[in-house]
Amino acid sequence: MTDQKTTALTEAYLEDKLLPDDPVLTAALERQTAAGLPPIAVSPLQGAFLQIIAQSIGAKRILELGTLAGYSTIWLARGLAEGGKVVTLELQDVNADIAEQNFEAAAITHLIDIKRGDAHKTLNIMINDGVAPFDLVFMDNDKLNYPTYLEQVLHLSRPGTLIIADNVVRDGKITNADSTDPSIKGVRRFFDALKDHPRLTMTSLQTVGAKGYDGFAMMLVK
């Protein structure tokens, strides 16, 4: 069994080989830490994964649920096709304030539409407004409500929309049907909603590294 120290060392090795030093991203994490926000942004390698996905599919419209301090948002914005935009939803004003500082410092403010407030409400407004479907969706907000967010996101999707959900493995605790942890219960209900879903082609990638053992779910709309 691979231990956490090995996976963290390996992650550092891979970062060193694969990712250039990036003062903008480093500063974004420093601002997140200084503001007392939790260290739960995606890892650098995962951020690069999101950028590569966005670039590969030529994403022009990206939706992110859960901005936090905007670290993953910056990676996503860097993957945008010409003329594209990231719409990112954040409940907490304190987070959104830090994120806006990070977008300024990263010179990407013009690529970002940050919408503050409850994601269910914001998504409903977008659905009712008939906004154009998104090319890529990154779900990374409160896990308890992943099932209902999924339903809403599907209303903002088209055939070919790629939906990626973060933190769906949670140390393997998702296999515990008796868990009382709201996040685990939410993720389990999310997977129940995904099972045999007629509109989705799906997979999941388990991840390890400095941030522990977790995983992504990936869903392509048919």
Ligand code: DHB
């Ligand atoms: C948590 C949330 C995240 O989005 C994440 O990537 C890691 C942890 C959390 O709420 O614990």
Ligand code: MG
């Ligand atoms: Mg996450």
